[in-house]
Amino acid sequence: MIGWLIQEEIPFTIRIRNNSYTFNSRGEKIRVDRLFQSLKVGETLTLTDSRLLGVCPVYLSGLRLSDGQLLIVATSSFHQNAIEVYGLRWEIETLFGCLKGRGFNLEETRVVGYLRIKKLLVLPVIAFCWSHKVGEWKNNSVLPIKTKTHQRPAQSIFRYGLDCIRSELFNTFSQSKKLRKKLISLLRPSSENKGFYSEQST
Structure with missing residues (x-):
């Protein structure tokens, strides 16, 4: 999907799986959550350099949630506030979830x-x-x-x-x-x- 969005030049802000693989600054293949493992609860980090997800160059941002889990977001271009942008999208997704199966069917x-x-x-x-x-x-x-x-x-x-x-x-x-x-x-x-x-x- 990310490859298609890049090909069609469609901007995106997408949450990715924590066990997705990319490369660190030394060119070593690692899980994306390793890039954000030092974050404390409430802290965010946006990497300034693009990283590869498969063959797709993306920019990665991470947030340590209150339950200790990591929220990792991939964007089509560098955004310092990518986590905030994703938060707005999540509110919209939550609304549609409530309009559908969790509320009004x-x-x-x-x-x-x-x-x-x-x-x-x-x-x-x-x-x-x-x-x-x-x-x-x-x-x-x-x-x-x-x-x-x-x-x-x-x-x-x-x-x-x-x-x-x-x-x-x-x-x-x-x-x-x-x-x-x-x-x-x-x-x-x-x-x-x-x-x-x-x-x-x-």
């Missing part, structure tokens, strides 16, 4: 037309933003997400908010006005929402 619609997809995306994207906002509010103001034994959260912020909204929608409400008030309070996190939430739960 968007691919099951089987819509292929550009304009139809464009229209179809509006509501799921709004729902994603709402879910994420509710998840942030509930995690910060009501009940923090549980942490598993390996120190990772049991749920994502998005999933936490989506489950909260689903739970509220399937509760029995005596009046539609009460439903609207409840949903608006979840959509607009504020200092008042915690009390409102507690009141409705008792």
Whole structure:
């Protein structure tokens, strides 16, 4: 794939496997993670010289993640902030993951037309933003997400908010006005929402 992108002159910022092979400054064949093994958690390093992945010249950047793993990115040209650029791409990938199998099953619609997809995306994207906002509010103001034994959260912020909204929608409400008030309070996190939430739960 990288070879095709270079041939078509398409700029890229792609995460690569840590066990991919390249060459060090002495021309020795090594795994790419060896080039970044000295990084501490939170530290980044961008190599100024291009390296070969197979026969493809790329520029490599690395980041030591909070769990100790390495994130290694290959780019088509030198970018000092390649890790930040990849972070933006990862946010987009995460969004589409939530719109698909992890949330709204968007691919099951089987819509292929550009304009139809464009229209179809509006509501799921709004729902994603709402879910994420509710998840942030509930995690910060009501009940923090549980942490598993390996120190990772049991749920994502998005999933936490989506489950909260689903739970509220399937509760029995005596009046539609009460439903609207409840949903608006979840959509607009504020200092008042915690009390409102507690009141409705008792």
